[in-house]
Amino acid sequence: MTRPIVFRYSQFNLDALLGLASGLRKQACTCDESKPPLAGSLNWVIFVSFGDSVEWVFRSPHSGRRAFLSEGYTSRTLASEVATLKYVKKYSSIPVPDIFAYSASRDNDIGVPYILMSKAPGHPLSRYDWLQPPDQPPPKCNLGKPARPLSDESKQKVMSQLGAIASQLSRLRFDKIGSLFQDGAGNYTVGECLSPALTWQGRDSLGRVDRGPYDDERAYLEALIAAYVSHAQELPLTPHAFFAPIPDPAEYANWASYRAAAARWNDFVAVGQKIDNSKNRLAFCIAARLMRDMMMPDQAIQDSTNGFPLGQPDLHLGNIFVDEDLNITCIIDWGSASSVPLAELLAASGQVLHICGPETTAETHLLTAAFRAGFERTTCSGNPRVVGSDTWARADMVRPFQRLVRMLSTRDYHDFAELYALACPRRLTGDDEPSRDIPSLFSERARRSENRQLLHELGADDLSRDDVERHERAAFGRPSPASTEKMAVARKLTLVSEMNERFVADRRLWQWIEHFMERP
Template identity: 25%
Template sequence: MGTVCPVEGTSTTLADGFQTKEYEVAGQEALVKELRALFQTIDVKALTTIASKFRGGISCFVKPFRYDKAPSRPAMGAVNLHLELVFDDGLSWMARLKRRNTSTLPAAVQPYLIRSEVATYSFLKKETRVPVPEVFAYALDSNNPVGTGYILMETIKGKNLLSTSPTIEQLSKVLAQLAEVYKELYRHPFPLMGSLDTPGSTNVGPVVHDLMVDLALTNNGDRVIQQLAGFPGPFINLKDYYSVLIPRILHMIVVGELYPFWAVDAYLIHKFLFDLLGQWPEDMQGTGKFYLRHFDDKGDHIMVDEDFNITGIIDWEGAYTAQKAEAFTSPIALWDSKEFFSERKTLSNSELEFAQLLDGAGHGGANHPANFNLGDCVRLGKIFQRLRICVGYTLYDENMENYRKAFMGLLREFPIRHEESWEEWRVFALKKYSGDEKLAGLLRREG
């Protein structure tokens, strides 16, 4: 195995020759070490042989890359490595493989993730007009000649939107196209909240979420094997989903697996949000129709050409079906982060423009919150966006202040008492949960 390693270079300087900071050097060294270890366990030659077979015998090779060069890094995400396979006739495919680091889920979970992602691409490609790459072949686990699970797919040309600097006119052009994608997704409802789990089918299974994993340990001779016991769900509404997710997060906070440096604040927030589930307004409890939404819509999922035509929407890992009011909120790419991490509900100019492009689409005509048109989903969507950030979202410690502001902004959405500041709310919450033994333990731990 590891017959070909397309990683070039181990430089610890930037392309312009300036020395990186010490932690960047350490990070780069760890990255190269990780990639070299990965290529010791996979057979790249087998990957090119499989790709060649699916193209009628046309030979291909893996294009070398340098991950010590900033322009190359968009080809690799936190959990996926992308190899470009170039055929002799000039066509190229992309091989998507799981990385092996602290961000990746256990190996027992990865077959479900791959199957769900392939099922999502299959549905979008066959049933909708959403531009996505075609999947040609895939393997769910390491039990194949390559030595790891993979997806072989069409290469989408262009640059990701996050890496560009569009003018106002160019961004408007992208928004108009993205609005058509939203409208297309609205034409294909599902009966439950969850993730597609069977390629070639519209079956909705459990929600793919790293905090919703149930693992089991089994003995196999002298080895202990970790197996996927399952994911909870699917669910009939978002409230039921959070009723399962939040208790899991509370447990992980108590045992030190989440928010270790500010466990008390995180525990108070999640405990209060769990109690708040019973006070959700009607428009947050939609049941009956759910729509596919991208999980990581920060902008690098939108590929554009030099004229800012959308060439594809990529990276559908973790996609799930959500109720209308959540499914059609604005993508992260359009947020004004300063306004979002505040207690206000102000929309960015791009969000307002996007909402206008969606006005009139998806209006059911009935006098019910769930029948707002898609533009209204953008205008009223901050409550769902802040929920996604406040429940289980991993933030760096220096961003805790932003986390608190997002939480306080979320509280303003509910008809409950409103403290003037985070400090006042924290005093209230400590008193409210003063009899909670788990909170008492966290307080002792933090001193």
């Protein structure tokens, strides 16, 4: 007998769940077993329905092969999220879900770790078309309908509200940097930091990382960079190739050009297995050392006297719910939240801003200004601590830094170039193009004795020549005129990259190749 699809991701006691929900609300409830659970990277979700049309959310973390974190970190992250939601609900007016019941382990009648909470009113901001590159097929929301367009004014309205929410979070201060937990008496404490930069993408398995709590910003930044270096040396890097950022649709005039660039990028990184090889790993290690120098000059470190505000680390469009008038109705998914330096809180809108494409766009500047205006308007009315221009400037640096250390985007080179331009403006060339400096800088660092030694050590894990060729054959498929041409182009580009220390496989390269290939 085929089990109902509601159990797609885990076997659990549905009757126990319905009994729990019914007992808590004193009403009968049901769950549609014919509907598959919704699922993200970390969790799966089903809905419990009451007779008066109220719905509750039952959310459980993935387990087994789908698990995003180890069992121990899954449990701690769930417990911390519950504590954080309760704290935010108690000490602010930020709209977050109500917690009705939870268990951080599978040791309960339902049989899985879970949170039973209220359903976010409204719909996620991801249902709207925040950015649509030219000639791209319209994106689809999760109901299969075309995403709804958003005007510039509507986007600014959302960003202003996010600024107001950040202002409220800036008042929730703690004496250390770390994640919130509750002890047996219900008291809130700051424990180890469950930041995505320290736990996601397999980093919860890294043993040589200080996970806090941290007394100051310097110790916190040192830990983030240490986790980044350990990731670069020990964990899979796919799809991150430092000097070959994945093409972004926003950079191309039409969808066909973007698809062609993406295909050529795939061919290029397949030759020589450029992603998980020692040369690429070394580039990330060099980037880490340079980031440390840029982010930790003595004068830039926050004074911890006033404590550290609470931050939401996963503020993307899917976690922001709005009503029909684009009023924010709920912020969900507070797992991995922690107290953070103030500049990091101010940079939290970066996940929304980054969707706009390159950080230098006029639209991005307008949205940043709207966020700042919302923050300052709320701060001036309810918080005497006004943020200075130096902290806002620091936030501009933290934004690309956080994308880098978390490996959030696949455009590591461009994120580094943005950070480099902000931190080292006097080292730019006359046309203010940092990319001309960066490859040469990395090449100079790679020639240093300690990095030559590191490259040798990393090379011990490189694939053999036979294995590389086997992977290349699998990537290009059976020999044909088309596959032969694709491999020839990729090999020529590889040769050029090895001969030219300033080589970067970015949009300029792919657009030039497209133009060249179209010539008669």
